[in-house]
Amino acid sequence: MERNEILVGKKPLMSYVLAVITQLSESDGEVVIKARGKTISKAVDIAQIVKNKFAKEAKIGEVKIGTEELEAKEGGKINVSTIEIPVKK
């Protein structure tokens, strides 16, 4: 199974929705939507729009949440929450 990943950033919501739909139709596996920090809410929106509006047969897999340690710009470390949302055809 191919494991495509889409990391959610600052692009418009719909460009990620399109990326998920494209990858779902091209692969026969699953797409994992990943996000960190404040983009976590956006990742959930993306998964829900894909499922409710475009790929009604798609299924949301086991959602994982976690913590990543990043280097802060000012030095030192900061903890950032993460989410992974698998979407399966």
Add this chain to the structure above:
Amino acid sequence: MERNEILVGKKPLMSYVLAVITQLSESDGEVVIKARGKTISKAVDIAQIVKNKFAKEAKIGEVKIGTEELEAKEGGKINVSTIEIPVKK
């Protein structure tokens, strides 16, 4: 099993962390952290802080995401994403 719920809103992050820890120690069941829309990222932060800093024996259960239809102020309906994060002792 008692099913305590904490709905994440505009209060400071740590007041929800404290609420989760208090309810975890008072009940012997689980606490479910719920959030909608932009507070979803905050709900994940709360769960991770509880687990990493205060209740290291706690376990995150099956995270659920969904969509709720709300009445918009301007009339009509809007869809809002939701998350539910169960935290178990």
